[in-house]
Amino acid sequence: MPRWFTPLAIAVAAMFAYAPISIANAPIESTMLLVQKIFYFHVPSWFVMFSGAFLCAGASVRYLTKGSREADHYAITGAELAVVFGLIGLITGPLWGRKAWGVWWEWDVKLTLALVVWLSFVAYLLLRRFGGPGSEKLAAAVGIFGAVNIPFVYYSVNWWRTIHPKTSVVPTLGPGMRGTFWFCTLAFMSLMVLLVALRVRLERHRALVDDLYLELED
Amino acid sequence: MVALGSRWRAVLLWVLLAVGPVPLASVSAQEQPPKRPAQDEFVPIGELPPTEQLPAAPLLIAAYSVAWIVVAGYLFSIARRMGKVEQDLAEVSRRVQQRRS
Numbered sequence: 001m002p003r004w005f006t007p008l009a010i011a012v013a014a015m016f017a018y019a020p021i022s023i024a025n026a027p028i029e030s031t032m033l034l035v036q037k038i039f040y041f042h043v044p045s046w047f048v049m050f051s052g053a054f055l056c057a058g059a060s061v062r063y064l065t066k067g068s069r070e071a072d073h074y075a076i077t078g079a080e081l082a083v084v085f086g087l088i089g090l091i092t093g094p095l096w097g098r099k100a101w102g103v104w105w106e107w108d109v110k111l112t113l114a115l116v117v118w119l120s121f122v123a124y125l126l127l128r129r130f131g132g133p134g135s136e137k138l139a140a141a142v143g144i145f146g147a148v149n150i151p152f153v154y155y156s157v158n159w160w161r162t163i164h165p166k167t168s169v170v171p172t173l174g175p176g177m178r179g180t181f182w183f184c185t186l187a188f189m190s191l192m193v194l195l196v197a198l199r200v201r202l203e204r205h206r207a208l209v210d211d212l213y214l215e216l217e218d
Numbered sequence: 219m220v221a222l223g224s225r226w227r228a229v230l231l232w233v234l235l236a237v238g239p240v241p242l243a244s245v246s247a248q249e250q251p252p253k254r255p256a257q258d259e260f261v262p263i264g265e266l267p268p269t270e271q272l273p274a275a276p277l278l279i280a281a282y283s284v285a286w287i288v289v290a291g292y293l294f295s296i297a298r299r300m301g302k303v304e305q306d307l308a309e310v311s312r313r314v315q316q317r318r319s
Contacts, residue, residue: 034274035277037278038281041281042281080292084292088288088289091281091284092281092284095278095284096277096281099277191289195292195293198296198300199296201300202300202303205304206303208307209303213310215314216310216313216314
């Protein structure tokens with residue numbers, strides 16, 4: 001593992017240990033009250049989902065154009081992170097919505113697009129798992145398609161009528177909430193860096209095992 | 219009996235049409251049962267009676283639990299796969315060494 005891995009892992013563990021204290025001390029929002037605190041994990045999990053999706057798409061472009069095996073390792077890592085953190089976002093969102101909107105789910109533009117993007121990365125992983133030889137290229141195209149939809153997910157609240165809060169919420173947070181929000185976002189993004197390092201290492205080892213098996217067969 | 223002129227008949231008809239329905243409407247309003255405010259119009263969620271309100275704490279706890287469980291599950295999955303790959307790597311490396319020597 002790289003030298004920075006252990007210090008960063010300790011820092012991330014400390015950040016996640018402190019996050020609940022920071023969230024508990026953050027001011028209670030005046031209209032949504034206590035349930036608004038879901039926001040401190042919900043939004044950063046979507047940030048990691050989007051970053052994973054962009055990582056997958058960027059690495060997929062490199063894989064398709066240069067044939068880089070290392071890029072393919074990053075692509076599958078990005079897709080997996082997009083699915084894992086998208087799942088957190090898709091579960092925590094309805095838990096907030098049940099209180100704020102009175103319903104668990106609404107086929108609103110933002111929510112539906114977010115679900116479609118998440119399903120694109122589920123499709124990517126299914127292709128990689130069951131697609132057989134050569135599925136890497138098809139999966140790369142699916143990953144790029146999924147990431148292209150992300151700006152539509154993010155800006156849909158500004159472009160169309162939707163019940164979801166707008167993108168202006170984060171820049172207009174109150175002082176007590178802003179610090180906690182960016183602290184949680186930093187914790188999630190740092191966790192993402194650790195998970196990328198771990199997951200890419202796993203793919204490198206798998207590739208090495210494949211190479212050694214090929215050497216045995218020759 | 220003095221016959222009303224056509225002008226007075228028109229005025230009387232207008233008065234009857236304009237004022238006549240008022241007592242009828244007030245009677246029908248009294249007969250109807252009072253409607254609950256929630257059925258008439260939008261009621262802000264903060265003004266609901268306590269029995270109608272959804273507690274926020276279980277939803278908040280559920281949301282944070284989900285985040286922790288999913289991340290822990292993913293870390294466990296990576297560790298399990300890494301263990302398996304390292305086992306395979308050790309095995310195949312041993313076989314390659316045997317073949318080379």
